[in-house]
Amino acid sequence: MLAWVFGNVRYSTAHVNRQDCAAGHLELVHAHVRWFLSVNAEHLPEAQRAQGQRTYRSITLDGQEIEFSKGFTDLHTDSYRHILAGEGFGVDAARAAVEAIYQIRNAAPQGLQGDYHPFCKQAR
Numbered sequence: 001m002l003a004w005v006f007g008n009v010r011y012s013t014a015h016v017n018r019q020d021c022a023a024g025h026l027e028l029v030h031a032h033v034r035w036f037l038s039v040n041a042e043h044l045p046e047a048q049r050a051q052g053q054r055t056y057r058s059i060t061l062d063g064q065e066i067e068f069s070k071g072f073t074d075l076h077t078d079s080y081r082h083i084l085a086g087e088g089f090g091v092d093a094a095r096a097a098v099e100a101i102y103q104i105r106n107a108a109p110q111g112l113q114g115d116y117h118p119f120c121k122q123a124r
Contacts, residue, residue, distance in 0.1 A: 003096040006031035014107035
């Protein structure tokens with residue numbers, strides 16, 4: 001999704017790569033993205049934990065936060081269902097995402113230096 005909206009990845013940096021979370025920085029053609037992914041509920045913001053929320057999805061664009069945690073619970077399941085029905089994306093459409101994930105998975109984490117996501121501090 002990011003590559004479709006903001007252009008292909010120019011540069012990728014990993015800051016954290018653990019079993020429960022990963023974080024890094026992507027420089028895209030039209031955006032700089034600090035990202036943080038976690039399966040650890042302790043990494044959720046306090047407000048979401050207090051409400052019993054199990055997921056938190058947010059993107060900040062030009063200083064404006066867009067939170068889209070609700071409504072996407074079965075997104076991956078629905079995507080896989082479409083793929084199995086022969087309605088998935090082709091190699092050309094998926095190439096940028098696969099290459100970005102390959103870079104992220106194989107990058108040596110640099111630790112908390114440079115332009116890291118603020119959630120990284122709670123993942124220590």
